[in-house]
Amino acid sequence: MLFPYKNTSSRIHGLDARPKIVFVFAVFVSSILLSDILYLSVLLALVLIVSAVARTLKSTLSLLRYAVFVAIFVILFNVLLSSGRDVVFMLGSIAVTSESILFSISMCLRLFLAVSAFSLLTFAIHPDEALRTMSKVGYKTMTALSLSTRMYPTIAADSRNIMDSMRARGVEFDRGGFFTKLRARANVVMPLLFNSLDRSIAIAEAMETRGFGAGRRTNYSEARLSRGQKWMVAFFVLSIIVGIALFVFGYGNADYLNGAGFVYGFDDLIVLAVYVILLSPILVGGGE
Amino acid sequence: MISVEAMTFTYAGSDCPVLKDVSTRISEGEFVLVVGRSGCGKSTLCRALNGLVPHFHGGLLSGRVLVDGRDTRKTPPSRFADLIGMVFQDPENQLVMTNVENEMAFGLENLGVPVSEMKERVIRYADYFDLRRFFQRFIPELSGGEKQKVALGSVLAMKPKYLILDEPTSQLDAENAALFLEFLTKLNKDFGVGIILVEHRLERCLPYADRVILMNEGRIVADGPKDEVVPALKESGLLGTVSRMIADVAGNGDSLLSAKDIHFSYDQTPVLDGADLVLARGELVAITGANGSGKSTLIKQLNGLLKPQTGIVTLLGRDVSSVTTASIAKEIGYLGQNPNDYLFEETLEKELEFTLSNLGVDTKEWNERIEWTLSMLDLARFRGMFPRDLSCGQRERTALATILVGRPKILILDEPTRGLDYWSKTKLGSMLESLRRQGMAILLVTHDYRFIAEHATRILRLEGGRLLEVPVDQMVFLASESAATGGT
Numbered sequence: 001m002l003f004p005y006k007n008t009s010s011r012i013h014g015l016d017a018r019p020k021i022v023f024v025f026a027v028f029v030s031s032i033l034l035s036d037i038l039y040l041s042v043l044l045a046l047v048l049i050v051s052a053v054a055r056t057l058k059s060t061l062s063l064l065r066y067a068v069f070v071a072i073f074v075i076l077f078n079v080l081l082s083s084g085r086d087v088v089f090m091l092g093s094i095a096v097t098s099e100s101i102l103f104s105i106s107m108c109l110r111l112f113l114a115v116s117a118f119s120l121l122t123f124a125i126h127p128d129e130a131l132r133t134m135s136k137v138g139y140k141t142m143t144a145l146s147l148s149t150r151m152y153p154t155i156a157a158d159s160r161n162i163m164d165s166m167r168a169r170g171v172e173f174d175r176g177g178f179f180t181k182l183r184a185r186a187n188v189v190m191p192l193l194f195n196s197l198d199r200s201i202a203i204a205e206a207m208e209t210r211g212f213g214a215g216r217r218t219n220y221s222e223a224r225l226s227r228g229q230k231w232m233v234a235f236f237v238l239s240i241i242v243g244i245a246l247f248v249f250g251y252g253n254a255d256y257l258n259g260a261g262f263v264y265g266f267d268d269l270i271v272l273a274v275y276v277i278l279l280s281p282i283l284v285g286g287g288e
Numbered sequence: 289m290i291s292v293e294a295m296t297f298t299y300a301g302s303d304c305p306v307l308k309d310v311s312t313r314i315s316e317g318e319f320v321l322v323v324g325r326s327g328c329g330k331s332t333l334c335r336a337l338n339g340l341v342p343h344f345h346g347g348l349l350s351g352r353v354l355v356d357g358r359d360t361r362k363t364p365p366s367r368f369a370d371l372i373g374m375v376f377q378d379p380e381n382q383l384v385m386t387n388v389e390n391e392m393a394f395g396l397e398n399l400g401v402p403v404s405e406m407k408e409r410v411i412r413y414a415d416y417f418d419l420r421r422f423f424q425r426f427i428p429e430l431s432g433g434e435k436q437k438v439a440l441g442s443v444l445a446m447k448p449k450y451l452i453l454d455e456p457t458s459q460l461d462a463e464n465a466a467l468f469l470e471f472l473t474k475l476n477k478d479f480g481v482g483i484i485l486v487e488h489r490l491e492r493c494l495p496y497a498d499r500v501i502l503m504n505e506g507r508i509v510a511d512g513p514k515d516e517v518v519p520a521l522k523e524s525g526l527l528g529t530v531s532r533m534i535a536d537v538a539g540n541g542d543s544l545l546s547a548k549d550i551h552f553s554y555d556q557t558p559v560l561d562g563a564d565l566v567l568a569r570g571e572l573v574a575i576t577g578a579n580g581s582g583k584s585t586l587i588k589q590l591n592g593l594l595k596p597q598t599g600i601v602t603l604l605g606r607d608v609s610s611v612t613t614a615s616i617a618k619e620i621g622y623l624g625q626n627p628n629d630y631l632f633e634e635t636l637e638k639e640l641e642f643t644l645s646n647l648g649v650d651t652k653e654w655n656e657r658i659e660w661t662l663s664m665l666d667l668a669r670f671r672g673m674f675p676r677d678l679s680c681g682q683r684e685r686t687a688l689a690t691i692l693v694g695r696p697k698i699l700i701l702d703e704p705t706r707g708l709d710y711w712s713k714t715k716l717g718s719m720l721e722s723l724r725r726q727g728m729a730i731l732l733v734t735h736d737y738r739f740i741a742e743h744a745t746r747i748l749r750l751e752g753g754r755l756l757e758v759p760v761d762q763m764v765f766l767a768s769e770s771a772a773t774g775g776t
């Protein structure tokens with residue numbers, strides 16, 4: 001398949017889309033609420049374990065590779081511009097402090113956590129299933145998203161055909177320097193845009209004739225959630241509530257720029273364990 | 289019953305009505321064929337039957353259309369989905385979901401069909417169309433014929449009383465088209481679905497229809513049982529004898545292009561298995577073959593768009609098996625299946641200048657070349673127009689002009705008659721004949737037997753990865769038989 005969903009059989013793939021979407025949402029929320037490095041590391045490890053169980057770890061890691069580029073920028077930006085008193089070393093006239101280093105690590109972990117959660121959404125939930133689940137919230141938007149997945153190979157083929165037609169008109173795509181190649185490829189944009197516009201009108205017309213937007217829809221794969229999966233959803237929702245409570249009571253938050261360090265009490269470990277317990281039922285999955 | 293009463297329709301932004309005082313009635317269970325030249329209003333008429341015209345396209349409509357008593361002016365097209373199904377020309381542009389099972393359920397979900405009934409219908413229609421084995425297949429991976437079947441099955445699962453099909457076989461080979469049309473007949477007989485079929489390839493479709501509507505310039509000029517309308521069809525030139533339109537058939541023997549022992553595979557699946565081809569000056573060679581037999585793959589080997597895995601391609605005595613397409617574009621012109629891939633500039637003139645500039649032709653020659661090309665292809669009056677505003681046949685010729693302006697010695701065309709009406713095809717054929725007589729070597733790939741019977745000097749069939757010679761007389765006989773009787 002040319003779209004990112006991995007059609008493999010795993011316990012995670014065997015789950016209904018609903019618990020998976022709520023899980024991803026819960027992890028997203030935690031990546032916003034939490035800032036403590038220990039909390040973020042434990043959650044990131046959990047998500048990577050889920051990814052391994054879903055047999056999509058390789059794809060997730062390759063997605064994280066792109067996040068590393070952003071992370072480098074985040075680290076440089078914070079290390080060079082943030083203040084702090086505990087100077088670790090001097091970079092010319094710039095003092096690199098432990099506060100800024102810890103803050104950068106925390107920011108990067110948040111980014112990695114969000115990206116890994118997103119990868120589950122992409123690799124372990126079938127786009128059509130995602131469409132159906134989300135359609136109750138905004139099915140027109142979701143249909144547009146599913147359509148883009150469906151049309152990706154078509155537009156890629158369109159682009160190849162346009163390049164072939166350009167080659168037949170004397171355009172060289174593979175010779176010359178970077179800018180020459182870039183200029184040659186720019187020629188493809190306009191016909192591709194025109195063709196895509198034509199297609200979008202034709203598809204809209206076809207969808208209209210198949211009753212899209214006619215009224216209340218039903219859902220083909222509306223399977224009832226098993227009792228186990230309902231419990232999973234409940235646990236994940238609870239984890240969001242716990243996450244908000246943690247935020248309010250100051251758990252999982254570390255103000256590294258103002259000198260916070262790695263000081264943890266027994267209560268921290270309890271709270272972290274509760275968080276993990278609430279999210280880990282996803283590992284049980286839904287059968288392969 | 290669909291009742292069209294004195295309907296006149298003008299598209300927004302146009303002064304000229306595309307439908308003029310059209311009245312007709314279509315009953316459930318009829319098989320109606322709607323024919324006429326491009327731009328005669330047949331597609332617009334079909335779109336008016338389920339309210340796409342005027343709701344989707346916009347425009348001014350007078351008169352009315354009633355479908356089982358429902359007025360299309362007061363009801364949006366999506367509300368007709370349970371009554372009228374529609375299948376379009378390009379299956380690529382009507383399939384929405386990513387796999388076949390979900391595609392079949394899409395329309396039913398939109399209609400709010402209860403889940404248990406929906407599952408039963410999806411299974412029943414999938415079995416009827418033999419689609420169960422494709423249920424989980426990613427739609428872009430299906431062949432053209434399979435996609436068209438999925439489109440038809442998905443629409444039929446909605447149990448419409450009437451089915452409108454707008455040139456559904458234009459991208460299918462003769463065999464797949466015949467299968468598709470037999471299927472329509474079965475649906476018509478088994479379920480009593482009213483079929484309204486718009487087609488250019490009359491010789492393919494006529495045997496299946498009970499009734500024919502012939503349109504011309506926005507009006508219905510003949511409407512009745514097939515046998516009664518046949519004289520009008522003959523008079524309009526839609527049905528008739530096949531006549532060879534070429535003189536001095538033999539090329540002058542001067543070989544311009546040759547391909548020897550070409551092998552090519554996609555992912556270990558062999559497509560070409562020792563294909564040999566020689567193309568001489570003054571020849572028009574047609575290549576036929578079933579969908580997926582590798583015709584497009586073969587012609588792409590000849591100008592470097594694909595490189596043969598083994599074998600040699602020689603152009604004007606030079607081995608070109610590993611050169612780029614652009615470097616030989618001056619000698620060998622290539623027109624792909626979709627003319628729109630060639631059209632993006634503001635005017636037709638700029639479109640031709642784009643080619644001339646890429647080919648490095650001296651600007652002093654540009655005007656003379658552009659004038660020659662435009663007059664050759666009867667496009668001079670469109671010189672300052674936006675090419676995408678032109679009709680289907682004109683666009684095909686414009687795309688051809690963007691190649692021809694480079695004055696190649698060899699011209700390769702992939703399905704040049706796709707979507708063209710009989711008159712546009714005749715015009716294209718006579719232009720190609722004129723180029724051939726001037727010494728150009730032309731190679732084309734097509735499913736259109738009539739076109740090659742009338743215009744080809746030599747015919748080859750691609751089968752099992754090799755090219756086999758087909759006697760021209762045999763093709764003329766086949767095409768004549770189907771043109772005279774309306775058989776496939």
